[in-house]
Amino acid sequence: TLQAGPKWGLARVLSSLPFSLPSLFFLLVQGSILDGYVRTEGAWLLNPMKQVYRANSEEECAEKCENEDKFACRAFLFTSKDQQCLTLTENTKTAMIFRRANAVLYEKRSIGKGVNYRGTEAKTQKGVRCQKWADNAPHKPNYTPEKYPNAGLEENYCRNPDKDEKGPWCYTTDPDTRFDYCNIPECEECMHCSGENYRGVVATTVSGLECQRWDSQQPHSHGYLPENFPEKDLKNNYCRNPDGEPRPWCFTTSPTKRWEYCDIPRCTTPPPPPAPGRQCLSGRGEDYRGTVSVTEYGNTCQHWSSQSPHRHARTPENYPCQSLDENYCRNPDGEQRPWCYTTNTTARWEYCNIPSCDSDKPEDPAVDEPEQAEVTEECYQGNGVTYRGTASFTVTGKKCQAWSSMSPHRHNKTAENFPNAGLSQNYCRNPDADSRPWCYTTDPSVRWEYCDLKKCDGQGLQTVPKPPQTTLETNPDCIIENGVDYRGTVAKTARGRTCQEWSSQKPHSHDYFTPRTHPRAGLEKNYCRNPDGDVNGPWCYTTDPRKAWEYCDIPKCPPPQYECGKSKFRPKLCAQRIVAGCVSHPHSWPWQISLRTSYGMHFCGGTLIDPQWVLTAAHCLEKSSRPAAYKVYLGLHKELATEPSVQIRDVEKLIKEPRRADIALLKLSRPAVINNHVIPVCLPKENSVLGGREECYVTGWGDTRGTRGDGYLKETGFPVIENKICNRPEFLNGRVKNHELCAGNIHGGTDTCQGDSGGPLVCLDQDKFVQHGVTSWGLGCAQPMKPGVYVRVSNYIPWIKSVMESN
Structure with a gap:
């Protein structure tokens, strides 16, 4: 073929060469051969074309896949117990996945042009050694390190300084062959759609800033932790799109620029064909392709291609694969459900009411009535196929993954496939008639476990006795x-x-x-x-x-000896629709305190973090700087504080954070008596940051806005929202500072409110509750798109410790 261009020198004829991949992907990254695969534990594929081998390790099985000559190997299964290796022609995109203990599934990563390739391959596809880029013999190069300082032209490594469509190449040491292409697996250096599945290695932003590593909190602390987003491939400092932006982005290494988009070109090849769209709501409705174009409040939707009355970035050009047709309700960016911008100038965007694909009647969201101190725990009968309770933790304390979610574990146990199994939210169920209820877990390394449920007695109930007398x-x-x-x-x-x-x-x-x-x-x-x-x-x-x-x-x-963050009464862990929360099981949040006036009127919450110390919000102490103006009530469930378990303490000292953050410490006049009703919470590690997916819980006696349960301690659970998202114009518009965090349901309905200020936002870590937030402020209560804002406790651990030690 007659070619022209600076690397060719004089035009010459080169014969066509076959293109094949190398057997070991790790040559690209100089790491493990398994780096080229995505790992899923406890998974099996249904009836794919396969070859079966014996293998001593997962690495050995990967080599079988790389060298498979019967078909193109896209994945492999390995069982350590049987030392069995199955090379597969299909992966989870094309075959059904189901659970199988002791099995591990490895799928090949979808891996442009190699412009950013920085590996150490130094041979051509025919095995000829490459000439050094700085040398002039046997070929005088047009591409040199001096002319192209950013192209990585070190030594004689394969590179692509001219963005050749066929990928990395080099000048050869063969005098008769000026250059040739290298045999390097194709890594994705372009993006389809909005780059949600981009897995390339670009690590600089549009303005040339270097990206911050995803596992680093310097210079910018953030919640996009690789372990919390295992399916998003948040590796090294590569540009990614984990949160529904128009294109990949990254946090930058510049202290003055928190994050920025990356310049990833769109692929010229067509994107993978989309799955058939639904005309009803399933999960978050990301695949809804119906024609509803009116919001839940009756506003007509604005056309996605229009910038009037609301200017926005959710355009068909930025989200080419999301069917942003006409003004139909869609969910292009991973919201809770389909939505649209409205034609109402006073309402930027609203959710839409889309009929559910589930035929079952929706669950009654009514708020629970107050329980007695003796709690009736859920149980299952038989093998638990009929269990429809709300338990959502496994025997080892892991939280269950929602059945409608495919993260961190992909599966086929969905409400659509098992319509009679009651697969709602993340509740323990038994859709496959196993020995007892189970669930997929939110731990990426543990695919599924049985649930922490007891079998019912003859009356169908398992009663939890009051806690026995303990050292507490x-x-x-x-x-x-x-x-x-x-x-x-x-x-x-x-x-x-x-x-x-x-x-x-x-x-x-x-x-x-x-x-x-x-x-x-x-x-x-x-x-x-x-x-x-x-x-x-x-x-x-x-x-x-x-x-x-x-x-x-x-x-x-x-x-007294005690374990922080461990309640003697099982908490309800209500995550339903505080405003519209649930009445808590009595004394299940034993660190919650009521901050009161000197004459006993509740006005704020707080948290016992030590027998003699309480954490609360600084704005709760604005009325008086005198400790004598306040009292702390502990061990109560009813706001009236009539229980015999109530302890009352005067305040000896109050100390506000010196840089005026909304956080303060109260020293009690004498330590609280630690018992089954009064236990301190755990504090987080210094500067630890929550991911954007943790389900956390808030408690308080604040304003319930007529939703029942008034006068009793209420709770609700909702996710933490990463500050990057919370600061979007349609949410809190840049008001949230780095020392604060957001949490709440974006569509509203549940929130902290007046009277809850100073109280705790706690998250379950293993089997203990850790306080990550102090209730601080919000725009209204339980309003759509206005989540609550909490002081980030982990930022103030050194201050808390120094105050307690010096007082």
Whole structure:
């Protein structure tokens, strides 16, 4: 073929050569051969064309796949137990996937032109060694390191400085062959659609800034952690599109530019054919292709190609694969459900009401009524095929993956495929008639596990008894501090005199310390008590007319032992539609405190982080800087605080964060008594950042806006929203600072509100709850597109520790 161009020198005729891939992909990246594959644990493909081999390791099985000559190997399955290797001609795009224990599925990555290839391959496709780019013999090059300093022309490695369509090449050491192409697997250097599946290695932004590594929090802290987005391939510092932007982007290494788009060209080849669109709502409705064009509030949708009345970037050009036709409702960017910009100038965008594909009647979102302190736990009958409860954790404490989700594990157990299995939300179910209910997990390394459920008794119920007496309970035979909370039955003084009953006026008349004047002091019968906080401990009036009162001899208790963040009562973990949340199981959030005025009126929340320290919001302390203006109530479920478990503490010190962040510490006048109803929460690691997918929980006695449960502690669960998304114009428009985080349901309906300020946002980490946020501010309560904003606790761990140590 007659060719022209600077690398050809004089035009010459080259014979056509066959193109084949090398056997080992790791030559490209100088790593493991498995780097060229995507790994899924506990998966199996249904009836693909395959070859079966014996293999001692996954790497050995990968070599079988690379060298397969019966067909083009796209994936392989390996079972370590049987040392069996199956090379496959199909992958999860073309074959059905199902669960199988002890199996691991590896799929080849979809891997342009190699302009950014920086590997060390230095031979042509015919095996001829490459000439160094800086050398002039045997061929005088047109492409040199001096002329093309950014093309990576080091040594004699294969490169593509002229963006040749056929990929990387080099000048050869054969005097008769000026240049030839290299045999390097094709990596995707262009993008289809909006680059959601781009897996290339571009690592600079449109303005030339170097990208920050995804696993780094410097210079920009963020929630796009590789372990939380395993299917997004957030590797090294490569440009990616994990969140529905118009094209790939990255955080930058410039402290003054948080993130920027990358310049990835669109592929000239057509994108993969889309799956057939639905006319109804399934999951988030990303495949909805119906013609609904009115929002849930009755506003007509704006055409996607129009910029009036609302200017936007969700255009057919930016999202070419999302069928942004006419003004039909769509979900191009991974929202909760289909939406559109509206023709109403006062409403930028709204969700649409799309009929569900599920034939089942939707679940009743009614708020639960308050429960009694003894909780009835869910259980299953038989093998649990009929179980329809709301348990959503496995036997090892892992949270369940939603059945409608394909992340982190792809599967075929969907409501569409199993319409009678009750596969709603992420609740434990048994769609395949296994031995008991199970679920896929949110842990990328564990595909599925059985659920933490008990089998029912004969009445179909499994009752959870009240927690047994533990080392956390108040010991009746000893006192903590000065014994104000002592409720034992010692009724003799240190000198052996019998105590007078508190309700009696004989032999000693007393008007002040009676059960009526001090109803919370435990003045029962004639037991030793300390109603006035005497520093020397419990005392009583005596039955000796010659001695009015004496101290009692009660020993001090040893320091309490406890585990932070572990409740003695199982929390409900309500993630339904605080405003419109659920009434909590009593005492299931034992670190929640009520911050009150000196006369006992609740106005803010807070969190016990140590027996003598409470974390709250600084704006809760604006009315007074005097500690005496506040009281802390602990161990309560009802706002009226009538339970015997309630502890009340004065505030000794209040310390606001010195740089005026909305976070403050309260030192209690004396430590709280740690028991089954009062337990501190765990604090996060310094500067740790949540991903954008954690389900976290908020609690409080705040304004419920008429949604029932008023007067009881309520809870709700919702996801953390990455600041990059929360700061979009349609959400909070840049108001959220780096030391804050967003959480909430974008479509509204659930939120913290007035009276919840200062309270905790906690997330389950393994089997403990960790406080990641302090309720701070929001635009209204439970409004669409206006999630709540919380102070990021991990940013203030050094300050918290230093305050507690110095006070």
